[in-house]
Amino acid sequence: MTRRMQWIYAWLLLTPAMVMLFAFTHFPAITTIINSFFSTPRGRRPAKFVGLRNYEELMADPIFWKVLVNNLWYAMATIPASIGISLLMAIWVNDKLKGRSLVRMSFFAPTVLPLIAVANIWLFFYTPGFGLIDQIRMGVFGLPENSWLGQQDTVLICMMVVTIWKEAGFFMIFYLAALQAIPPSYKEAADIEGASRWTFFWKITWPLLMPTTLFVSINAVINSFRLVDHIFTMTGGGPDNASSLLLFYIYEVAFKYWQTSYAATLTVVMLALLSIIAIGQFFFMDRRVHYR
Amino acid sequence: MSDLSLSKTVEAALPRQFDFDRALNTFGAWTLAILWALPLLYAIWTAFHPAAYEANFELFAPLTLENFTKAWSAAPFAQYFLNTTMLVTIILMAQFVLCTLAAYAFARFDFPGSNILFTLVLLQLLVMPDILIVENYKMIRNLGLIDTIVAIGLPYMASGFGIFLLRQTFKTIPRELDEAARVEGAGPLLVLWKVYVPLAIPTYLAYGLVSVSHHWNNFLWPLIITNSVETRPVTVGLSIFAAVDGGVEWSVINAATLMTSGPLLIAFLLFQRQFVQSFMRAGIK
Numbered sequence: 001m002t003r004r005m006q007w008i009y010a011w012l013l014l015t016p017a018m019v020m021l022f023a024f025t026h027f028p029a030i031t032t033i034i035n036s037f038f039s040t041p042r043g044r045r046p047a048k049f050v051g052l053r054n055y056e057e058l059m060a061d062p063i064f065w066k067v068l069v070n071n072l073w074y075a076m077a078t079i080p081a082s083i084g085i086s087l088l089m090a091i092w093v094n095d096k097l098k099g100r101s102l103v104r105m106s107f108f109a110p111t112v113l114p115l116i117a118v119a120n121i122w123l124f125f126y127t128p129g130f131g132l133i134d135q136i137r138m139g140v141f142g143l144p145e146n147s148w149l150g151q152q153d154t155v156l157i158c159m160m161v162v163t164i165w166k167e168a169g170f171f172m173i174f175y176l177a178a179l180q181a182i183p184p185s186y187k188e189a190a191d192i193e194g195a196s197r198w199t200f201f202w203k204i205t206w207p208l209l210m211p212t213t214l215f216v217s218i219n220a221v222i223n224s225f226r227l228v229d230h231i232f233t234m235t236g237g238g239p240d241n242a243s244s245l246l247l248f249y250i251y252e253v254a255f256k257y258w259q260t261s262y263a264a265t266l267t268v269v270m271l272a273l274l275s276i277i278a279i280g281q282f283f284f285m286d287r288r289v290h291y292r
Numbered sequence: 293m294s295d296l297s298l299s300k301t302v303e304a305a306l307p308r309q310f311d312f313d314r315a316l317n318t319f320g321a322w323t324l325a326i327l328w329a330l331p332l333l334y335a336i337w338t339a340f341h342p343a344a345y346e347a348n349f350e351l352f353a354p355l356t357l358e359n360f361t362k363a364w365s366a367a368p369f370a371q372y373f374l375n376t377t378m379l380v381t382i383i384l385m386a387q388f389v390l391c392t393l394a395a396y397a398f399a400r401f402d403f404p405g406s407n408i409l410f411t412l413v414l415l416q417l418l419v420m421p422d423i424l425i426v427e428n429y430k431m432i433r434n435l436g437l438i439d440t441i442v443a444i445g446l447p448y449m450a451s452g453f454g455i456f457l458l459r460q461t462f463k464t465i466p467r468e469l470d471e472a473a474r475v476e477g478a479g480p481l482l483v484l485w486k487v488y489v490p491l492a493i494p495t496y497l498a499y500g501l502v503s504v505s506h507h508w509n510n511f512l513w514p515l516i517i518t519n520s521v522e523t524r525p526v527t528v529g530l531s532i533f534a535a536v537d538g539g540v541e542w543s544v545i546n547a548a549t550l551m552t553s554g555p556l557l558i559a560f561l562l563f564q565r566q567f568v569q570s571f572m573r574a575g576i577k
Contacts, residue, residue, distance in 0.1 A: 003402075009480055010401035014409065017394035020450035025416045028427030035427070085324075092321040103321050105564055106329040112560045112567070113332070114509035116527045117549045120534050121331040124542055132334065165328065170571070177572035197313070226422050229511040233531055247423065247512070254426045255516060263426045270423055278418055 029271065035264040047261070054265040064266065066241050067249045070156055074245060075224035077160045082167040083216055087209070089168060090175030111170040115162075119230040122162050123149075126234075149235055152242040159243050162230050167223060171216045178212040179205070214281070221277050225270060246270050339547040359547035363533075366544070368521050369551060372529035379441050379514075379525055380507045384500055386449040391499075394450070395458030396484050400470065416452030425516055432517060441523050444514045448507065454499055461495040462488055498570035501563075508556055526552045 036054050038047040058064050093104040110118065125132045129145035137143045148154050182205065190200045228248040231237055237244030237252065244252075246266065254263035338345070339360065345353040363369070397403075398410055421428055428447050437443040465488060473483045489496075511527045518524045524532075530552045534545050550557075560567050 006401050007403040010397040010403040010406070013393040013397035013401070013480075017390040017450040017455060018409065018412075020390060020446070021413065021416060021452070023431065024421050024428055024447035024450070025419055025424070025452075026412060028421075028424040028431060029419055031427050031430075032424060089321075089324065092317060092324075095317065097321055098318055099322070101564070103325040104568065105561075106325040108568060109332060109557070109560065110328065111571075112505050112509075112556050113553045114511070114527050114530075114556075116509075116511040116531050117552045118331055118335075120530075120545050120549050121335045124546075125331070125334075165331070169328070173568060173571040176568075222418065222420065226420060229527075232511070232515075233534060251425065251512065251516070254429075260426050260430075267423065267426060271419060274418055274423075 032264045032267045032271070035261055036268045038261055040259050040261040050261075054261055057262065058265050058269070063241055063244075063249065067244045067246055068269070070242070070244060071225065071246045074156065074160060074163070075221065077157075078163045078167070078224055079217060079220040081160075082164045082171060082220060083213065085164065085168040086171035086216070087175050089172040090179055093172070094176055094179045107169040107172055109169065110166045111173075115166055115227065115229040116233060118166075119162065119233040122158075122230065123234050126158055149243075150239060152239055155235055155239065155243040159230060159234065162234070163224075163227060166227070166230075167220065171220070174212050174216050175209065178209050182208055218278060218281060221281065222274065225274060246273075335546045335550055338543045339550050341543065343541045343543045345543075359541075359543045360551065362544045363548035363551060366540070367529060367533045367548070369526070369529065369548070371521055372524055372526040372552075373555075375441060375523055376508060376525040376527075379444055380504045382442060383445040383448055383507050384503055386445065387451050387454050387499075387503055388496065390450050391454035391458050392484070392489065394455045395462055396480075396488060398455065398459045399462035400467075413452045413455050416450075417456070421447035422512060425513060428513075429516055438517060439519050439523050443517050444510075444523070444525065445507075447513065451503070454503070457495060457499055458492060461492045465491050497566070501567055501570045505556055 035047070037049060037051060039050045039053075041047040089107045093100055093107065097103060126148040128134055128147040128150065129138070131148075133148065134145050138145060146154075148158050186204055187200065190204060195203070225246060228245050228251070231243060231245060231248045235243040237248050241249075247270070250263050250266045250270070253259050253266060340355050340357070341353050342356050342358070394413070398406060398413075424447075432438055432443045432446065435443075437446070469487050469491075470483055473487055478486065508525075509527060510525075511531070514525050515528050515531070518528060521529075530548055533548055534540065
């Protein structure tokens, strides 16, 4: 095949996927940025260029700041927690353990279940007085009932717990794969040297797991902005936006109040945050990652 | 003093220290496993018992299937299941075709712009269609496809992850096989079909499982794009069903929850090993 033929072939093969990719990822990303400088078209009034007015509105919007802070807390809590727990899970199920496949199944099951479905179950757990958590609190410890989802200071934590529960098993799989790729001779050598399990973990396992940690943490960052399904059934963002996250707020602004330009502005913030975090993470982690 | 050192020697001589460590780990693993399974176990308990036992755990409480029949008749779940099945099938088929063609181009052809285009593909891993809901909604509206099953799938069909995964697999296939087929006079598409696709079947299986479970569970985008029973997938159907305040009993909601996640859960129980391995394989490459 000639060079020219190769090019044409390759481009033809790529066309269907690239058209779709542009239509639903790149083009919308660009129009999002453009629309954030326009007003929302209403009825016969078309969109009009407003410069930075949407961004000024954003700066002055207390709900935006609240939601942003919520999302940052949510990310800062769920990312390390789910990664830590997933690593612990992976180490446990990689070891010889009684009933290992049952344990592994239980860790992984939340990953396969629709979050919107299991959110109903969690909703019941948190029900004041009647729910499982309060039943234990009241029955075993004699404490008064507590409205977990009705209070500003507990509701976000409750949402974090659900997220960690949902995600840890998924990340476990990647750690498990990485752990199984570590040659057993390393462990044997460490045993001969008399290294403790703890030393072995910090000196050998953890550095070797770095590429996986990078992969998993990028996933966790994206998910901390993307996973809002449970907010829909469990709190609807309330009380007083205490459990609202950025994507949920975008949904509300766009599809409840139909302020699509303002939603575009919020989306630009989200895109900026995602790229900054991803780039930062990549450069920061890259220096520490030991590629095999 | 000597007593202490003696007991230490004894402890070192016997494998007791090790056993304690192992016991602690086993205990920890099991505690966490039970905590993790608790929501599901609870849902199963409530769904199979009368409403009176929904927060009242008695070992010999009577079993019933009534909750399931109630849930089934209270909402058009059969239609929802049909919709979701069609949805995941359409998405999977389109993903297989689109991603295979693109991955083949990236893996085996030299052409100008390949690096830029591949970067644009990888960008989708960061900027998922879920985030661009407003603009994608406008796009679907301009295409006149609001409230159709195809529209739920469209943004996900050209999957950056799928292209990346298949490209990596195709790259591991020896070029000699490719050239042998070319010598026999096969064109690039025939080579793809006869050599690359069969050798990548494990990757297709892994990607298929990941994709099906992801789109079975997806909620936000289908919620936005659908507004009738004929198109709503199970996740959206369930959320509408469960949102009826006070009217529905917990046990019925839990039965519906189990039904909704049932097919995936059963598939997971049957193919547990393949499921886990497929996610692992999807992760390494």
